[in-house]
Amino acid sequence: MNFDKKIDRKGTDSIKHNNLKERFFSEDIIPMWVADMDFKSCKNIINALRDRVDEGIFGYVYNDKSIFDAIYKWQEKRYGWKIKKGSIFLANGVVSSISFIINAFTKEKDEIIIQTPVYHPFSKVIKESGRKVSVNSLKLVNSQYEIDFKDLKKRAKNAKIMILCNPHNPTGRVFSKDELKKIADICIENDLLLISDEIHSDFVYEGHKHIPIASLSKQISKRTITLNAASKSFNIAGLMTSYVICENKKLEAVYKAYIKKFEICDNNIFGTVALKSAYESCDKWFDEVVAYLQDNRDFAYEYIKNHIPLLDVIKPEATYLLWIDFRKLGLDAVKLEKFLVKKAKLGLNNGIIFGKEGKGFARMNFGTQRDVLKEALENLKEAVNSFIVK
Numbered sequence: 149m150n151f152d153k154k155i156d157r158k159g160t161d162s163i164k165h166n167n168l169k170e171r172f173f174s175e176d177i178i179p180m181w182v183a184d185m186d187f188k189s190c191k192n193i194i195n196a197l198r199d200r201v202d203e204g205i206f207g208y209v210y211n212d213k214s215i216f217d218a219i220y221k222w223q224e225k226r227y228g229w230k231i232k233k234g235s236i237f238l239a240n241g242v243v244s245s246i247s248f249i250i251n252a253f254t255k256e257k258d259e260i261i262i263q264t265p266v267y268h269p270f271s272k273v274i275k276e277s278g279r280k281v282s283v284n285s286l287k288l289v290n291s292q293y294e295i296d297f298k299d300l301k302k303r304a305k306n307a308k309i310m311i312l313c314n315p316h317n318p319t320g321r322v323f324s325k326d327e328l329k330k331i332a333d334i335c336i337e338n339d340l341l342l343i344s345d346e347i348h349s350d351f352v353y354e355g356h357k358h359i360p361i362a363s364l365s366k367q368i369s370k371r372t373i374t375l376n377a378a379s380k381s382f383n384i385a386g387l388m389t390s391y392v393i394c395e396n397k398k399l400e401a402v403y404k405a406y407i408k409k410f411e412i413c414d415n416n417i418f419g420t421v422a423l424k425s426a427y428e429s430c431d432k433w434f435d436e437v438v439a440y441l442q443d444n445r446d447f448a449y450e451y452i453k454n455h456i457p458l459l460d461v462i463k464p465e466a467t468y469l470l471w472i473d474f475r476k477l478g479l480d481a482v483k484l485e486k487f488l489v490k491k492a493k494l495g496l497n498n499g500i501i502f503g504k505e506g507k508g509f510a511r512m513n514f515g516t517q518r519d520v521l522k523e524a525l526e527n528l529k530e531a532v533n534s535f536i537v538k
């Protein structure tokens with residue numbers, strides 16, 4: 149697969165490219181925000197979808213067990229996690245599942261812990277559901293994020309749910325076994341339900357290892373609902389298909405009783421074809437894309453370190469998201485956004501959306517061709533290096 153080949157995504161209904169005027173008030177930018185990649189998906193997935201298209205009938209779906217077998221095998225092969233049979237079910241998006249779980253298991257004003265700066269829909273769905281966000285801020289120590297366990301322990305006493313994002317978006321942290329064990333112990337001691345969003349688990353770079361927290365012990369598995377998808381990994385997010393892993397039948401029953409009310413059809417005919425094909429036949433494509441992304445990460449990290457001394461940058465251990473620290477420029481969130489769009493000609497995610505700890509930061513999606521990344525970094529260098537710090 150030639151990941152260097154530029155692909156014009158304009159006019160393809162891509163959210164990243166289509167609504168730049170509304171989103172950034174400019175079309176003259178390189179869009180590097182929402183988390184999908186600018187690469188074509190694996191050929192085997194495309195062919196499987198094409199075969200389904202050729203059948204020409206797109207009626208309601210009933211998946212046989214082969215799709216679940218594909219998920220069991222992927223999780224075991226990649227992470228050594230032997231999931232109990234009958235513990236996986238399909239869902240639309242990960243975020244809608246988080247919202248359902250919150251509503252199914254808590255009542256208004258209950259507290260839910262998140263670790264900010266973090267993927268912004270977490271706080272949104274908590275607030276929209278009338279629940280309270282309990283913020284366990286991550287601590288930035290020597291250009292890497294750490295968990296404040298003392299604070300987490302305190303918050304756990306009053307909370308009902310913790311949402312773990314591992315690997316963590318936007319900081320790129322892959323939590324270690326030791327950290328995960330501590331989180332698990334806190335959840336067990338305080339009778340918390342743990343939602344583990346592991347959607348970025350496949351993009352882990354050399355020197356790091358993804359450990360599904362529910363695989364640590366029966367005790368933590370019993371109180372964990374893990375959410376995952378092939379959507380990020382194989383660039384099929386628009387097919388809105390994910391899956392839920394829950395090894396506790398009681399929790400599963402509560403969740404299913406809640407979603408039954410909405411009569412949601414969670415099997416998308418193309419989403420399930422793509423998911424099965426991805427996990428069954430796209431290992432090689434996937435390993436190649438991760439290698440390419442790791443080189444992109446190293447390239448971007450070194451470039452900023454060597455050429456843009458006013459910026460700091462967090463080296464992600466996973467994900468194709470780069471968390472860049474612009475605080476030395478002394479700009480507030482609105483001015484930073486303007487600076488990025490007008491001066492650097494870049495469409496990034498403003499750090500403030502991930503929580504107050506993200507003030508002065510921005511997130512750059514490097515899931516793109518090396519040349520595009522290079523151009524973006526050159527833009528950034530010129531803009532920042534000509535910036536006069538007041």
Ligand SMILES: Cc1ncc(COP(=O)(O)O)c(C=O)c1O
Binds near residue numbers: 317348
């Ligand atoms: C941590 C995390 N969870 C969930 C999602 C979105 O998942 P879905 O599109 O399945 O709702 C994203 C997308 O960027 C994400 O970064």
